[in-house]
Amino acid sequence: MPRPHVLALDQGTTSSRAIVFDLAGQPLAVAQHEFPQHYPQPGWVEHEPEDIWQTQRACAAEALARAGLAATDIAAVGIANQRETTLLWDRRSGRPLHRAIVWQDRRGAEACASLRAQGLEPLITEKTGLRLDPYFSATKLAWLLDQVPGARAAAERGELAFGTVDTWLLWRLSGGRVHATDPSNASRTLLLNLHTGAWDEDLLRLFRIPASVLPEVRDTAGSFGVVADDQPAAGAPITALVGDQQSALFGQACLRPGMAKATYGTGAFLLLHTGPEPVRSRNALLGTVAWRLGGRLTYALEGSVFVAGAAIQWLRDELGLVQSAAELDTLAASVPDAGGALLVPAFTGLGAPHRDPFARGALLGLTRGVNRAHLCRAVLESIAFQTTELLVAMERDAGLPLAELRVDGGASRSEPLLQLQADLLGHAVLRPRVSETTALGAAALAGVGAGALAPEEFAAHWAEDRRVEPRLDAATRAARLAEWARAVERSRDWAKA
Numbered sequence: 001m002p003r004p005h006v007l008a009l010d011q012g013t014t015s016s017r018a019i020v021f022d023l024a025g026q027p028l029a030v031a032q033h034e035f036p037q038h039y040p041q042p043g044w045v046e047h048e049p050e051d052i053w054q055t056q057r058a059c060a061a062e063a064l065a066r067a068g069l070a071a072t073d074i075a076a077v078g079i080a081n082q083r084e085t086t087l088l089w090d091r092r093s094g095r096p097l098h099r100a101i102v103w104q105d106r107r108g109a110e111a112c113a114s115l116r117a118q119g120l121e122p123l124i125t126e127k128t129g130l131r132l133d134p135y136f137s138a139t140k141l142a143w144l145l146d147q148v149p150g151a152r153a154a155a156e157r158g159e160l161a162f163g164t165v166d167t168w169l170l171w172r173l174s175g176g177r178v179h180a181t182d183p184s185n186a187s188r189t190l191l192l193n194l195h196t197g198a199w200d201e202d203l204l205r206l207f208r209i210p211a212s213v214l215p216e217v218r219d220t221a222g223s224f225g226v227v228a229d230d231q232p233a234a235g236a237p238i239t240a241l242v243g244d245q246q247s248a249l250f251g252q253a254c255l256r257p258g259m260a261k262a263t264y265g266t267g268a269f270l271l272l273h274t275g276p277e278p279v280r281s282r283n284a285l286l287g288t289v290a291w292r293l294g295g296r297l298t299y300a301l302e303g304s305v306f307v308a309g310a311a312i313q314w315l316r317d318e319l320g321l322v323q324s325a326a327e328l329d330t331l332a333a334s335v336p337d338a339g340g341a342l343l344v345p346a347f348t349g350l351g352a353p354h355r356d357p358f359a360r361g362a363l364l365g366l367t368r369g370v371n372r373a374h375l376c377r378a379v380l381e382s383i384a385f386q387t388t389e390l391l392v393a394m395e396r397d398a399g400l401p402l403a404e405l406r407v408d409g410g411a412s413r414s415e416p417l418l419q420l421q422a423d424l425l426g427h428a429v430l431r432p433r434v435s436e437t438t439a440l441g442a443a444a445l446a447g448v449g450a451g452a453l454a455p456e457e458f459a460a461h462w463a464e465d466r467r468v469e470p471r472l473d474a475a476t477r478a479a480r481l482a483e484w485a486r487a488v489e490r491s492r493d494w495a496k497a
Contacts, residue, residue: 006450007063007074007233008443010436011056011081011165012244013102018059019436020067021443023075023453025461027436031062038099043106046099049087052165053172060232074233077173078240078446080247080438081165083188086140088151088213089168091161094176097148100165101140108139120206127203129187129194129278129287137164138190138207145208155210162213164189166241173238175228182220183297184246187289192217194278194287197297220246220291221449239449244438245269246290248408249300251441252432253462255455258400261437262387264411266313268305270387272394272402275299283353283393293448293455301397303352303390307345308383309411314345315379321372325414332377332416339374340365342483343382344491353393354488362491383411384420385484391425404428408437415466423472424480431466 005028010017015034019027033055038046064070084103089096101107112132115121121132130136141162145152154160163171167181186192186199191209193200199214218224224238242250245263249271252261257275262268271290278287278299290300307314312328315321322328346359363378387405395402404427411417412431422429434440447453472480 005067005069005073005075006443006446007060007077007236008439008446009056009060009077009079009169010244010439010442011052011079011169013082013104016052016055016059017439018056018063019439019443020063020069021440023447025434025440025444025458027434029063029067030436031059031066033059045102045104047085047102049089049096049100049168052100052168056169057232064232071227071233071235074236075452076239076446076450077227077233077236078242078442078449079166079169079238080242080244080442081169081185083164083185083243083245084135084137085165086137086144087163087165087168088141088144088148089161089171091159094171097151097160098144101144103135105140106134107143108134111139111142115206124190124203124206126280127193127195127200128190129280130190131284131286132190136188136190138203138209141209141213142207155213158212160213161215163215166243167215170224170238170241173227173231174225175230177228178225179215180218180224180241181215182241183217183289183292184220184243185241186217188243194289197289197292219293219295219449221293221445223449237450240442240445242291242442242445245271245302246288246300247441247445248437249273249290249441250445251437251439252406252408253459254406255459258403259406260391260394260402261406261408263437264308264383264407264409264417266308266310268308268383268387268409270303270305270390270394271300272391272398272400273298274301274398274400279398281397283397284355285352285390285393285397291445301394303394305383305386305390306348306351308386309409310347311343311345311379311382312411314347315375321375325411328376328379329414329416331373332380335373335377338378338381339370340367341370341374341378342487343375343378344487345382346491350488350492352390354492356492358494358496359492360494362487364487364490377416380414380417380420383417384424385481387421388424388481389484402427404430406430406432408432408435418466418468419471422468422470424477426470426472426474426477428470429468430464433463433465
């Protein structure tokens with residue numbers, strides 16, 4: 001093909017990245033820039049919108065230069081982004097009215113509590129698949145409209161534009177010509193009806209959001225205009241927008257119901273492809289749109305482990321028992337088990353399927369014989385136990401048997417963790433050859449949106465770097481999971497007054 005390259009923009013919470021891929025999914029060049037975090041008061045987290053844009057723009061230019069490519073070599077541009085982060089700007093000038101309110105920000109907690117007290121959470125969950133939580137965009141946007149002087153009146157006049165980070169980058173990249181999003185991002189706002197894939201009038205009334213500020217919801221892969229003349233990759237078609245976790249699901253080629261991925265970072269994000277119908281969770285999991293292709297919605301169940309890689313950091317930084325993750329792996333592999341020790345790393349409470357904000361960390365089963373190596377193994381086991389718990393809950397909710405788990409993220413490089421995960425899950429764990437799965441998903445979807453690639457073609461290119469099979473028998477696995485359940489019970493409600 002005359003333009004056989006795709007530029008993926010991967011905009012994250014602490015840094016912006018850009019990667020150039022060929023159409024076989026191989027990365028050719030990468031650039032990355034960090035940007036500042038702002039904490040105006042406890043519980044508040046903000047980004048400067050211009051920092052998001054300028055670092056992303058610089059990365060795109062650097063990645064193209066490192067690959068030795070011109071704009072005419074780019075067949076498509078795809079954007080993957082941190083989700084739920086909320087921006088509001090003037091349509092005429094493009095000037096943001098306030099810093100972006102980041103997904104971690106908790107300033108909407110009081111508004112959520114008020115709606116919950118009115119008994120509205122079941123309705124909101126039924127419509128959106130989400131829980132009523134300030135994590136999502138709706139209360140952040142309502143705060144901006146209420147607290148920025150003149151914002152609500154300007155919004156009512158149609159002068160303002162709201163967007164999550166994908167929409168903001170698209171607006172800037174297209175020179176202010178396109179105000180759009182995709183369902184994977186829109187489904188994280190508490191404003192999209194999960195069943196119809198459209199903005200919901202009842203939800204807009206509940207959160208007091210004027211429809212005039214909302215972006216158009218388009219297919220995840222399709223036409224989003226072209227890159228403006230004064231930008232890197234000028235003239236290239238923009239053909240994909242996708243939330244980062246859904247992008248990783250696609251990047252892991254989890255294209256059939258029952259396929260799942262886990263991204264091990266500071267926490268861990270798990271998504272299970274559930275097919276063409278949304279699943280209502282009975283285990284406090286989230287229903288979300290995975291993507292919309294050709295007008296057809298595909299859904300996923302999502303859950304998160306609050307503390308995954310953070311447990312490794314805790315052992316290293318706070319306890320000083322190891323100097324590096326590599327040393328922890330070596331020590332964990334040097335013992336056959338954790339010596340009876342179990343760590344429940346509920347440092348900030350427990351997520352699904354427990355949803356206990358009052359739980360706190362517990363280290364149980366200690367005897368005089370437990371040493372540093374045992375504690376290292378217990379830390380890795382805690383990640384595998386939590387991941388297994390979520391996946392079992394997902395299987396039950398969706399009625400879909402899991403065949404294997406595809407993993408990525410920093411801790412996926414840990415060989416002991418992969419074996420523990422396979423043992424406790426009872427299924428094979430696969431690590432991909434191309435580890436940049438979020439950017440890869442955006443690139444693949446951009447190829448699909450440009451008509452240069454079919455999803456099945458992309459899946460055929462996916463290749464494993466490592467496959468780990470379970471070694472534990474079913475009885476031993478069940479006993480270990482029961483032991484974990486006992487430990488979790490002892491950590492619950494600890495901080496409750």
